[in-house]
Amino acid sequence: MASIEQIRLDFPVLDQQVNGSPLIYFDNAATTQKPQVVLDALNKYYSEDNANIHRGIHALAERATAAFELTRKKIQSFLHAESSDQIIFTSGTTASINLVAQTYGRANFEAGDKILVSNLEHHSNIVPWQMIALEKGAEVMVIPVLDSGVLDLDAYQKLLQENTVKLVAVNHVSNAIGTINPIQEMIALAHAHGAKILIDGAQSVAHMEMDVQRFDMDFFAFSAHKLFGPTGVGVLYGKRELLESMPPYQGGGEMIKEVSFSGTTYNELPYKFEAGTPNIADVIAFSASFDYLNSLEKGWVEEQENALLSYATEQLSQIDGLKIIGTAPNKIAVVSFLIEGTHPQDIGVLLDKFGIAIRTGHHCAQPLMQRFDIPGTCRASFSFYNTKEEIDRLVACLKRVVTMLL
8 A cells, every 4th residue: 555655645735834834734623635536536527527417418418417426326335325316415414414304303303302412413413403493392402421522321321211202313423522422322222212313424434434224324414525525515315215205305406307386296316305406516526535545455544543543642641731622432533632721722823833733612512612611622633644743743833832822
C-alpha cells in the first residue's frame, strides 16, 4: 500500500501554508478533505456530461443518468443494503432525518407517543423530533449520558419498558466527543419493545464498516462530505416496507407517475422521495470517494485512526491543566478538551495563527455541553491522512498558546 506521504499527496488542500506554517487539518469531524479523484470526477461531469437526468434520450443525459445511478449502487454495496431502491438522495444528514420525521413521524405518531433521543445528539437529531412531537402531541424523552460520555443503557432499557416508544433516534458516533454507541444492542432493544430506530451515521461512515442488514437498521442517515465526498449530498437508507408506507416528503417533478387536476399518482422507490432536479454533479463525484476508499488496504483506515487517537490522548494528557471531555473506551479519533483558565475560542484562534485547524464551541450539541456544565470544548478530530508529527506540532503549539493566555 502507498505510504502516508503518498496518500497525503492525493488531497491537494493539505499542501498549503496557513499564516506562514504548513496546514494541519484537525477538523475532520466537521468535514473531510477531498481526494483528487473526487475533484476530477466533478470537473469531468461539468466538462463532458452536464445534463439533466432520468428523462433525457440524448447521449449526455444517458451518460449522466448512468453515472448518477452508479453512485446509488455503490452506496448500496457500501451499506450492504438489500437493494439500491432503498437508497434515497437528500441534501445532507439533516435533510434525511427531517424526511423521516415529516413522513414516518407524521403518519405514525399520535398524542402521548414517546420519541427517544440521547444526550449525545447533534441538534439535527433533536430539533426535527421536537418539531413533529409538538405537531402530533408526542413527547421527546432523553437517554442520559454518564460522566465518561457513554450512554446509560440501563436507563435506555427502562425508558423503553415504561413508555409507549414509537421511535428511537440516536447517533452511531458522537460528533462532539467521539463516543461510539453500541447500536447493535440498542437496535435489538428498541425492536424488542416495538419501536423503530433511526441511526445518525454522519460521524461513523468514514471510520468503520457499515452493514444495515446485519444491524437490522430501520433507517440510517449520513452525508457525503463526511466521507471524502462533496457537500450538498445526503443519503437515507430505509427498510423497504417502511419507505413504501411513508407518504412523499415534497411534491414536484420526478416523484410522480402521472399528474392531472383530478389527482396525482406517485413514483416508485426511491424516486418518490426525490422531487425536483437533484444535486447531480456532486452525487456523481461522490462515486469517486468509494473508488478511492476501496483502493486503501482493508482495515488500514481504522487501524491508522485508532493509533492517532491513542497517541493524541497520551500526548495531550501531559499538558498541565488540560482535561479531556469524553473518555469512553470505544471512540473514534476525536479528542474534545478544555484547558484550565482558558476559553476554547481563544485556543482555536491562536492555533490558527500556527496553521492548525481545530473546531471550538458547542459543536451543535448544546444539551451535551449543558450535561457537562461547560460552554464548549476544543475539538481535534483526525483522519487517516493525519500524522503523529502533526499531533506533536499541536501539542507544542498548545503549550505556547497556554503561556500566551495565562
